[in-house]
Amino acid sequence: MATTAASSTSFLSSKLPAIPAAAEPYIITSTVFGLVTAMGFFYRRRLRRIPSxxxxxxxxxxxxxxxxxxxxxxxxxxxxxxxxxxxxxxxxxxxxxxxxxxxxxxxxxxxxxxxxxxxxxxxxxxxxxxxxxxxxxxxxxxxxxxxxxxxxxxxxxxxxxxxxxxxxxxxxxxxxxxxxxxxxxxxxxxxxxxxxxxxxxxxxxxxxxxxxxxxx
Missing domain, CATH: 2.40.50.90 (OB fold (Dihydrolipoamide Acetyltransferase, E2P))
Incomplete structure (x- = not known):
C-alpha cells in the first residue's frame, strides 16, 4: 500500500509543471502583497477605530x-x-x-x-x-x-x-x-x-x- 501511495505521489509530481527558479521571487512577492492587502482590508473594515x-x-x-x-x-x-x-x-x-x-x-x-x-x-x-x-x-x-x-x-x-x-x-x-x-x-x-x-x-x-x- 505504501509503495502504491508513493508511486501515485511521484506520478502527480511528474505531471505538475515545474516552477522556474526565476519566477519564484515574483510568486513570493505576489503572495506577500496579497496577504498584506487582505490584512489591510480586514483592519480598515473590522479593527480601525472611527473617532468622529x-x-x-x-x-x-x-x-x-x-x-x-x-x-x-x-x-x-x-x-x-x-x-x-x-x-x-x-x-x-x-x-x-x-x-x-x-x-x-x-x-x-x-x-x-x-x-x-x-x-x-x-x-x-x-x-x-x-x-x-x-x-x-x-x-x-x-x-x-x-x-x-x-x-x-x-x-x-x-x-x-x-x-x-x-x-x-x-x-x-x-x-x-x-x-x-x-x-x-x-x-x-x-x-x-x-x-x-x-x-x-x-x-x-x-x-x-x-x-x-x-x-x-
Whole structure:
C-alpha cells in the first residue's frame, strides 16, 4: 500500500509543471502583497477605530456597516454620544483597552448619533421652552442606553454633523435579540415617527407605524 501511495505521489509530481527558479521571487512577492492587502482590508473594515463623523466614508454610511461601541453620554431625547470599540473584547476592549471616562479624553473621540426614524420631545434651548414630556423622554433614554455597549448602523450625516443611525442595545439576558432603540421609544410613547423629507427608517417603517399605532 505504501509503495502504491508513493508511486501515485511521484506520478502527480511528474505531471505538475515545474516552477522556474526565476519566477519564484515574483510568486513570493505576489503572495506577500496579497496577504498584506487582505490584512489591510480586514483592519480598515473590522479593527480601525472611527473617532468622529469626519472619518466616516461613503461606504461606512448608507446602512452598509455595523459599528459596535459604548454610549458615553445622552444629551437629548433622540441622540447620544458613541465611542467606537471595533473588534470588541477580541480586540482587547474592556481588559487591555478601555473607553475614556472624562470629557477631556473623550473630546473629538465620539460619534454624535441621531436615532433614525423617530422624533422625541425637545428640551428647552435657544430660548424655546421645553416640549411636553421632554424630561421623561430624556430620562428614559439615559436609563436604557447610558454606559451600555450598543451597535449602530449609520445611514447619513445631518446638517449638524450628527450620524443618523439605527441603534440596538442589549436585553437583560445577553443571548436574546437586542432591542431596537427607535422601536422601544415608540412603544413607550416617548417619541413619534419622524416624517420629514429624507428620513431614514432602515426598511422598518411598517413596523414603526404598527408600534406607534399600538402606543396611541
Amino acid at each position: 463623523s469626519a472619518y466616516l466614508t461613503p461606504n461606512t454610511l448608507q446602512g452598509k456597516r455595523i459599528l459596535k461601541g459604548k454610549v458615553t453620554s445622552v444629551g437629548d431625547s433622540d441622540n447620544f454620544r458613541f465611542y467606537h470599540t471595533p473588534g470588541g473584547v477580541w480586540a482587547g476592549w474592556g481588559w487591555l483597552r478601555h473607553v475614556p471616562k472624562n470629557s477631556k479624553e473623550l473630546k473629538n473621540q465620539t460619534l454624535h448619533i441621531r436615532i433614525a426614524g423617530v422624533d422625541a420631545p425637545e428640551g428647552a434651548h435657544f430660548g424655546m421652552p421645553a416640549q411636553p414630556f421632554s424630561h421623561e423622554s430624556l430620562e428614559w433614554l439615559r436609563k436604557e442606553l447610558l454606559g451600555k455597549t450598543v451597535v449602530v448602523k449609520p445611514f447619513s450625516k445631518d446638517r449638524y454633523e450628527r450620524v443618523v443611525s439605527m441603534a440596538w442595545y442589549p436585553r437583560l439576558l445577553p443571548f436574546l435579540p437586542k432591542k431596537n432603540v427607535s422601536v422601544e421609544m415608540l412603544k413607550v410613547g416617548y417619541g413619534q415617527i419622524y416624517r420629514q423629507a429624507g428620513s431614514e427608517y432602515g426598511g422598518m417603517l411598517q413596523e414603526f407605524e404598527k408600534v406607534e399605532a399600538n402606543a396611541k
